[in-house]
Amino acid sequence: MTKNVPNPPTDVHVGLIAYRGVQMSAALGMVDVLEVANRYGADCDGRQINHSILQADDLPTAPFFDAIVLPPNLTGNRGASDDKLHSWIKEQHAGGAIACSACAGAFWLGHAGLLDGRPVTTHWALEEEFSAAFQHANLLSEHILIDDNDIVTAGGVMAWVDLGLHLVNRWLGPAIVSQVCRHMLIDPHGREQRNYRSFRPKFDHADQPIIDLQRWMESNVQADLSVAELARKLSLSERTLHRRFARATGLAIGTYVQELRVEKARGLLERTTMPISEICWAVGYEDPSAFSRLFKSVSGVTASDYRRRFTVL
Numbered sequence: 001m002t003k004n005v006p007n008p009p010t011d012v013h014v015g016l017i018a019y020r021g022v023q024m025s026a027a028l029g030m031v032d033v034l035e036v037a038n039r040y041g042a043d044c045d046g047r048q049i050n051h052s053i054l055q056a057d058d059l060p061t062a063p064f065f066d067a068i069v070l071p072p073n074l075t076g077n078r079g080a081s082d083d084k085l086h087s088w089i090k091e092q093h094a095g096g097a098i099a100c101s102a103c104a105g106a107f108w109l110g111h112a113g114l115l116d117g118r119p120v121t122t123h124w125a126l127e128e129e130f131s132a133a134f135q136h137a138n139l140l141s142e143h144i145l146i147d148d149n150d151i152v153t154a155g156g157v158m159a160w161v162d163l164g165l166h167l168v169n170r171w172l173g174p175a176i177v178s179q180v181c182r183h184m185l186i187d188p189h190g191r192e193q194r195n196y197r198s199f200r201p202k203f204d205h206a207d208q209p210i211i212d213l214q215r216w217m218e219s220n221v222q223a224d225l226s227v228a229e230l231a232r233k234l235s236l237s238e239r240t241l242h243r244r245f246a247r248a249t250g251l252a253i254g255t256y257v258q259e260l261r262v263e264k265a266r267g268l269l270e271r272t273t274m275p276i277s278e279i280c281w282a283v284g285y286e287d288p289s290a291f292s293r294l295f296k297s298v299s300g301v302t303a304s305d306y307r308r309r310f311t312v313l
Helices: 024-041 083-094 103-111 124-133 157-172 174-184 208-219 227-234 238-249 253-271 276-282 288-299 303-310
Strands: 012-018 049-055 067-070 098-102 145-147 151-154
Touching (some): 012 024, 012 083, 024 049, 024 174, 083 103, 083 208, 098 157, 103 157, 145 157, 208 227, 208 253, 227 253, 238 253, 253 303
Parallel strands (some): 012 049, 012 067, 067 098
8 A cells, every 4th residue: 555645845935025125144144044944844844945146137027925024124115116125026026926025115015005004114213204104004113023815014224134034933833033033143022923713715826807906905905705795796607706806815705704803803802092992993893792702712811811822902
């Protein structure tokens, strides 16, 4: 009898963008973090984080990356005229890439049109400039790192370290993060390397209308996300939407919506002092008691316990 051998984990691909004025020490430092992580990852399940430094004037049209990173810059350049790069960032994100930035790199994500309605952080000294440029972004500059599923932003100039560790944690796990920190003498105390379950929806499928719908849901979690309304939005029958959505994402629509809303609630519990009842309404639920039961069933802890354990205020 042939013994089934599990497939090895799939490698991931990260593109670090060397745009005009980029802080190359940060880009190269992230490369070092990923290289050390790969060294330890090879001794575990074998997954590797492949990485490339990409020149902004010679960006590849393919493949789509699992993540793209806009490192910091110290020149005062905010990239407002980098139209080609903005379009490329938007295309990569639409194709399933996680869009990441550190410090002023968030300006490029904003100019690419990715930050409307999204929680985001950047250097505290850039708060006024950033808010004026992107009035519809939810800027939370007091936070060192904000993970909003498909968009991850880190704060100050040296927050590329936190971003690098965060990506290592996402794909290689907390044990590898710990080994990297010891190897590179990085103090992880106070960093947002929290070991808890997170919702990571699939965007790497080929059904573009479903991807567009997922992106819309990410930014409109408080809206009517019923099957009937989502089907109307795509001009599909409910039955067809059920079938296509499940085939593309691996989840039934109802389960997906619950997971998405709980994930957004986690972020609000971590980053704000909003009463839990208001968080319930902000993520699309009208009954606080029903929301509390759902949150505990998905997260394993009550919303109040989650806040006590993971608040970053």
